[in-house]
Structure formats: structure tokens, C-alpha cells
Amino acid sequence: MRLVINGKEKVFPTASAPATLSALLAQMELDEATVVAEIDGKIIPRPAFSSTPLKDGMHLELVRFVAGG
Amino acid sequence: MPEIQNDLLKIADKTFHSRLMVGTGKFASPAVMAEALDASGAQIVTVALRRVDMDNPRDHILSAIDRNRYWLLPNTSGARNADEAIRLARLARAASGIHWVKLEVTPDPYYLMPDGTETLKAAELLVKEGFVVLPYIHADPILARRLQDVGCATVMPLASPIGSNQGLKMQTAIEIILEQATVPVVVDAGLGAPSHAAAAMELGADAVLVNTAIATAENPPAMARAFRLAVEAGRLGWQAGLAPQSKHASASSPLTGFLASTLKNSD
Numbered sequence: 001m002r003l004v005i006n007g008k009e010k011v012f013p014t015a016s017a018p019a020t021l022s023a024l025l026a027q028m029e030l031d032e033a034t035v036v037a038e039i040d041g042k043i044i045p046r047p048a049f050s051s052t053p054l055k056d057g058m059h060l061e062l063v064r065f066v067a068g069g
Numbered sequence: 070m071p072e073i074q075n076d077l078l079k080i081a082d083k084t085f086h087s088r089l090m091v092g093t094g095k096f097a098s099p100a101v102m103a104e105a106l107d108a109s110g111a112q113i114v115t116v117a118l119r120r121v122d123m124d125n126p127r128d129h130i131l132s133a134i135d136r137n138r139y140w141l142l143p144n145t146s147g148a149r150n151a152d153e154a155i156r157l158a159r160l161a162r163a164a165s166g167i168h169w170v171k172l173e174v175t176p177d178p179y180y181l182m183p184d185g186t187e188t189l190k191a192a193e194l195l196v197k198e199g200f201v202v203l204p205y206i207h208a209d210p211i212l213a214r215r216l217q218d219v220g221c222a223t224v225m226p227l228a229s230p231i232g233s234n235q236g237l238k239m240q241t242a243i244e245i246i247l248e249q250a251t252v253p254v255v256v257d258a259g260l261g262a263p264s265h266a267a268a269a270m271e272l273g274a275d276a277v278l279v280n281t282a283i284a285t286a287e288n289p290p291a292m293a294r295a296f297r298l299a300v301e302a303g304r305l306g307w308q309a310g311l312a313p314q315s316k317h318a319s320a321s322s323p324l325t326g327f328l329a330s331t332l333k334n335s336d
Contacts, residue, residue, distance in 0.1 A: 006120040029126040036118075036164040043163045061120065063160050067102070067130050068117025068146050069092025069231065069258075069280030 004059045022050040025062075036063045076308065078276055080253055081169070081201040081222045083140070087112045088270065089300040090142070090255065091293070092280025095232075099133035101289050106139065109283065109293035114139045115171055117146045118157050118164065142203065144171040150184070151191035158195050169201040171225070181231040185212045189219070196220040205257055208242035210249055217252050224250060225278065227258040228269065232281040234261025237268050247273045263292075263299035270303025271311065 001017040003010050003024075018024035021044060025032050037044045038061040044052050077084040091111040096102035106114060116130060134141070143161035148154035151174065158170040172195065174187040183205050189212065192202050201222045206212055208226035216224055226243050229235035236259065237243070247254055253275035260266050261282045269277050279296055286292035 006123065008123075028121075028123060030121060031127075031129065034129045034131060034164075035121060036160045038160070043159060045163065063118050063164070064121050065116040065130055065141075065143065065161075065164060066119045067093040067096065068144055069094045069115055069278070 001054065001056045003054065003057075006060070006062055018054055020050055020054060021048075021052040021060075024054060024060075025049065028062075030062065034064050037061070038063070076304065078253065080203070085112045085140075087297075087300075088276040088304055089266070089297055090115065090257075090276055090278040091283060092278065093130065093134070094280050095284035096289060097284075099130065102284070103133045105283055105289040105293040106134070107293075108290040108297065110297045111293075112138075112140055113142050115142045115144050115278070115280070117144050118161055119147070140169075141165060141167055142169055142171050143167060144173050144205075145191075146173045146175070148174050148191075149176040150174060151187040151194070154187070154191040155194055158191075158200060159198075162200070168199055169203065169222075170195065172202050172204040175231075183207055183227070185209060188212075189215055192216055192221055193219045203255070208239035208246060210242065210245040213246045213250060213254075217250065221252060223253045223255050223275070225255045225257040228256050228265065229259025229261075231258045233259050234282055235259050236261050236265040240268075240272070243269070243274070244272055263295040266296050267299040267303035267306070270300055271306050273307050276300075 001012045018027050021037055032049055040059050077086055078088050087110050089109055089111050090113040091106055091109050092115045093102055145154040145157040148157055154172055154174045161170060162168055172188055172192055174184045175181045176184050185206055188204050188206060192204050195202050196219055203223045203225055204216050204221050205225045213224040226246055229238040255276045255278055256269040256274045257278035260277055260279050266277045283289050283293045283296060
């Protein structure tokens with residue numbers, strides 16, 4: 001499965017491809033509570049992470065709060 | 070002094086006793102940042118939104134900011150136009166549930182001057198979507214009025230360029246905004262020393278926002294405390310009613326001399 005995450009293409013072998021957004025975040029060691037996700041330009045509400053299926057070719061933006069003025 | 074004790078900052082439906090807002094950027098470490106925030110007495114702290122650093126997945130700023138103590142104010146820094154700012158504001162709300170946003174639209178990275186046209190466009194839409202909008206602007210009194218008219222909760226005119234520490238270069242224009250505003254005015258950007266913050270408060274500003282001057286001081290927690298005291302002093306000075314300035318001198322004791330007559334008698 002091919003995903004574009006934060007502008008970078010990532011290829012997942014079918015055996016270990018994350019089925020849902022939650023699964024992807026777990027694989028990336030990202031704490032769900034701290035991340036906001038957009039898939040193909042649409043914000044995914046956090047409660048829906050585990051029920052959001054990932055499909056080949058999706059563009060994801062994973063964003064979080066950082067230091068700033 | 071009852072009126073001074075009850076001097077609370079009111080923004081939208083929230084009240085605060087601190088009139089010093091602090092940004093979280095540029096600190097040497099999260100620990101130093103946390104210590105500085107504590108010393109500042111600030112209740113409102115700003116954060117930005119960026120892509121997750123996939124090489125550092127565990128690194129997260131909110132682990133160093135106690136959300137029970139600080140009111141988080143996400144900014145839209147990085148936005149170059151209204152669409153990008155709106156997108157960031159919506160992402161921030163999805164990230165935190167907070168519907169407050171510091172609206173920042175800065176297309177030019179060299180001076181980081183805010184784009185007033187795009188800011189007004191984004192503000193109007195975000196207010197309609199239920200955001201409490203705190204727009205960062207150049208000290209443009211007409212723009213400030215327009216933002217007020219579309220429902221912004223404050224206006225935040227810059228003192229001088231972000232991170233420049235130049236101080237109150239925009240003083241005259243800020244004074245006009247202060248005279249005409251009916252929402253709180255927060256002087257934001259370029260305040261480089263505690264005296265600058267005190268000066269802004271003495272003009273009648275409702276609050277100031279400081280980041281670089283604290284974060285990049287030699288001793289950030291000490292500087293944070295200095296800014297805290299300066300903001301309190303400036304505010305109290307303004308409330309106490311500054312004495313008028315004049316071009317000429319005005320002696321503090323009567324000039325009716327007795328010295329000339331004393332010398333005569335001792336001849």
C-alpha cells in the first residue's frame with residue numbers, strides 16, 4: 001500500500017500495511033491524543049481514528065502542536 | 070485599592086488576572102520553558118501547529134505545558150494567506166477542542182509583516198465558524214476597527230517586527246488604536262525589554278504578548294519575572310493617572326528665595 005504522509009511517499013508491504021489510521025499511528029509510535037490528521041484534505045475527528053480505513057494512494061497530513069509565539 | 074485589585078482582563082467570555090501572555094517558541098529546552106512560564110505568571114500561552122516530526126514521534130510540547138494551569142492559544146503561524154490560516158485554525162480546534170485562535174497571516178518571511186487583507190478575510194469566516202479570534206496585525210487603526218466590527222475578540226497590533234526586540238516602534242499608531250478600540254488591545258511582537266512592556270501598558274494597552282525577549286534572554290525565568298513585574302507596574306502606572314508632560318520646567322518647591330535676604334543680613 002502506498003501512502004503520502006506529510007508530503008513523503010511511504011510504501012507498506014501488504015503484510016504489514018496499517019488497516020486504519022489508528023494502526024498507522026501506532027506503527028509510527030505517535031500518541032493519538034497529540035496528533036491531528038487530515039486525509040485527502042479532510043480533518044478526521046480523533047474518535048474516528050480507529051474506524052478510518054486507509055486506502056492506497058491517500059494523502060495524509062499528521063500535525064501536532066509545537067512551540068511558537 | 071479595590072478598583073486595582075478587581076482589574077481583570079476580559080477576553081470573550083473568560084477573565085484573567087495576568088496581562089502578560091507568553092509564547093512558547095525559541096526556548097533552549099522544555100524545562101526552561103516551563104520554568105519561565107511559571108515565573109511569568111502568564112495564564113495564556115501560545116503554541117503553533119506543524120507537521121509531526123516522524124523521526125521524533127514521542128517529542129511533544131504539551132507534555133511540558135500544564136493545561137490545567139495555562140489557557141492554550143494556538144496560532145496560525147506559517148499561514149501565508151487566509152485559506153492556510155483557516156485550515157490551521159480548524160486543525161488546531163480538532164487537535165485540542167479549543168476554539169480560540171491567534172490569527173497570524175505572514176506571507177513574507179523576512180519581516181514577517183502581517184497581511185491585513187487576508188487576516189480580515191480569515192477573521193470574518195472564523196468568527197462565523199464560532200472561533201474566538203485574536204488577530205495579529207500591523208498597527209493600522211482602520212484595520213483594527215474592521216476586525217472589531219466582524220467580531221474579533223481582541224486586536225493585537227505589533228510593536229515592531231516579530232523577534233526583533235526593537236520595542237514600541239509603532240507607539241503613535243498603537244495610541245490611536247487604544248483611543249478607538251472597543252475590544253481589548255494586546256500589544257504583540259517586538260517587545261524586547263521589560264521597560265518596553267511597561268511602556269505599552271502605560272499607554273493603556275490591555276495586555277502584551279512576549280516570546281523572544283524571554284526565551285532568548287540569558288536567564289529566561291528571571292526575564293519572565295522581570296516582564297511580569299513590568300506589566301504590573303505599567304498597568305498600575307496607567308491606572309494611577311500619569312502626570313502631564315510639559316516642555317518647560319516646573320519646580321517642585323516654591324522659588325520664593327530667602328537666601329539673598331539672609332546673606333544681606335550677615336554683612
